[in-house]
Amino acid sequence: MTTIAGERIPRHGSRIIAIWLVLTAISVPLIVLVLGPHLPPPNMTVESADQRNANIVMTALLVPIALLVLVYFIYSFVFFRETSDAIVDGPPIKGHAGAQLLWIVVTSAIVLALAVWGSYTLIAGAHGAGGGQGPDPAAKPPGYQHALPVQVIGQQWDWTFRYPTYGGIETRDLAIPDHTLVAFHVTSIDVTHSFWAYELGVKADAVPGVDNIAYVNPRHTGFFQIRCAELCGLWHGHMAKKGRVLAAPAFQAWIAAAQKQNASIVKYLPKYSRVYYPLPLRRAG
Amino acid sequence: MSATPIAAQPPVWRRLIGFNMLTGLVLGIGGWFLGAWIGGQMAVGHPYLQGTDQNDVGIYMGYLFGVIGFLVGLGFANYPIGRLLGRPPTLRQHETGSWTRYFRLCTDHKVVGIQYLFGVGIFFFIGGLNAMLMRTELLRPVEQAWPASQYLTLVSLHGTMMIMMTSAFILGPFGNYFVPIMIGARRMAFPRIEALTFWLVPAAGLILLSAIAFGGIATGWTGYAPLADEGRAGMDAYVMSFILIAISLTLVGLNLMATILTMRAPGMSWTRLPIFVWSVLATSILQALAAPVLVAAMAMVLMDRAANTSFFLASAGGSQYLYENLFWFFGHPEVYILALPGFGIVLELLPVFARKPLWGYRLAVAGMLGVTLLSFMVWQHHLFVSGMNAGLRPFYMLTTELISIPTGFIFLIAIGTLWRARIRFTVPMLFALAFFFNFLIGGLSGVFLSDVPSDVTTHGSYFVMAHFHYTIVGGLVFAFFGAVYYWLPKMLGFELNETLGKIHFWLFFVFFNLTFFPLFAAGFLDMPRRVSTYAPSLQTLNIFVSASAYVIGLSMLIFIANLVWSLVFVRQPAAENPWASRGLEWQVPTPVPVSNFDRVPVITSGPYEYGVPNAPPVADFAPGALPAAGS
Ligand code: HEM
Ligand SMILES: [Cu+2]
């Protein structure tokens, strides 16, 4: 930046910016159009589609930032390296107020924009974005009063599901109807688990004594993968099963069959409740 | 490390008896049995204590007495008892002389630094071996090499060991060794406490490893309750070792803070303070404020397990959110305890090998202090889907993203410093530059995690695992090796082999990225953390990752070979200032004299004045002396 009289200084800055612009112009469309549709999660629900959009936007924003830093570093390795064996000092530049200010302004703007946009999707756009919101959700989707409640009970080491609006039956399989707002009420009867329905874009910790609510709007039918995302002991990795989004009539048929199957045992189940407190759990031995 | 022969050495067996590590181990093991017996007596008549598979009171008492025995055996009781009996203080005993001072209580900060380097290094190596064993299990999607419980114990031991050891990775060896020299002091503020902070580390490491004998640890390094309440007795080892490490971290923080604040040589103004010392100061603030919270969390787990309290049992009125809050209130500053010293190292190295002043020194300091402050305000980003305080999620999303502004300063400083520089690609510089590549990926992947909608997918998955390995291994561990190659010639007095150093670097750098980059994809493809079985479709990816991880292991063996070759066989004495650095620590003789400086130097200029015309030398080492004849 300081020009030493008589020495021709190549325009390093413009070259770096030019290389970066070219790379950005190539990579951003590739990210949005080619990589984007493969970014997770598969968009089976409104919420998971929002999550995928978040991932696409962020990749498209962050890759250029990474490219700028990388282009600069590689450029400097090539052009600012000492080729002789001698130890030669470089120009004693100690700082540049303008460059520092520019950096602070630009990074702050990016960060604030990300935070505002993230909060908007979380609250107004995606109504919790499929994440567990605790017993009293801060972001409620329209019509949440009529959402189909499905209780998810984590236990070492399985998931079971209760349908309070269908007689409180408890099943080992999860099925939900298509195009219906579903409210998962996730809880646990022993240690902390985390209910993760990958394709649905749902993740909510199963916490003993807590009714953790996550909303989801399925958009088409199919299978989804259920896993546990919080270490819960020995067989944590085995808390995986497939759930199904069914068309409304198929769901009615399924739940009717489940009710019939449950009829003889439902009276032995504890009364449906938002949380359960089994006896204090002590040491396994 | 000059081998000044000491007159009339007594025979070896005679020298083994005394206050040293061997005595410490013997008394430690004896203390364990005594404590376990006392704990057993305490449980008599309390059926709820005896009703479990192990009496936890006995185990905790065993560890407690074991630690006390270990410290007494090392000689930590001598000074206080001597003072009580009215004997004169003997501060600087055992400081010169034979190599045995490395196995004793020694209050010379340089000895403590080297003790840390090797002590922590050994446990780090064990943690690395665990990683290799884990990657072996993950070669196939089904359970194969180890039973599930052993795999979980491996994950927990690896994670806990690595977190504990890497917390001491830079402040331990290089903070203790170099901070006093870099600020022109002759010692640390509290030398005996300094020695104690080191000896707590092997005690914690050994206790943690003893978990293998007590049924292992099933919780990972985070030790979430109520799973921790339920765990086998190995959990007690986890609790006890974390308490010791947290005490050590707190004391290190207080000691370094006091040293830097009060013991700078005349002329060492805040704007001349080396940037590494600034990073140590910021880290010590974090350690002193965050680590005590971990002690509190662990004490509650201890009470839940030993005395049947129910801090974390919902069915008895407790809440596991209490644990999560306490743990992450420590845990998030902890990740900056790991990151900040790395920033300090790379910024310290860049000017030396770019031959330019550190660009934007004040901004770098502001960045580190900004990170320090903000890191206490973000901890609930670990709990976005926990169901706690969902309304506060935008706040924690904002603070988390804000922290990337001061972190970004570090990149700007590097960019400015490299601008039109005369870069020399020495081994330390390679590691410092690789830090920026790795930390770039680590940091940007963190932005995904800070965004709640995106975090709903990635939380608890391998994406997180890849993210923190990029920041901790790619950041801190690379910075650590940069520091090793840079400073070891001063610390040990011998040159390291450069070719082997470069092979180590390139293998580590390339295969580190090949190991961990694919794991982002594994996380995106719904592979959860801490599992030994996974979807068969991910097997190819996992085999690739495991194979690359083995090469990382190989690169570490090359490093060890380099150490042995250079230090034991070649023994080429290092030049006093091989890198032509302006750092004060390079102006003192090798080996560094016991009291560092003959006279306290007067600092006359900043450490990064490369290329500044007529820059004065960094310090006047003989202040008040007559000017040499003829000048
Ligand atoms: C060769 C290098 C390494 C390899 C191959 C490796 C591999 C692994 C693997 C396979 C896991 C288990 C992941 C899971 O299932 O969640 C893991 C976890 C972990 N690693 Fe490493 N690791 C390496 C180095 C390190 C280092 C240097 C650190 C330093 C701090 C570290 C810190 C951790 C932590 C904190 C965990 C989390 C443990 C937990 O889930 O509780 N790793 N690592
Ligand atoms: Cu689990």
Ligand SMILES: [Cu+2]
């Ligand atoms: Cu954090």
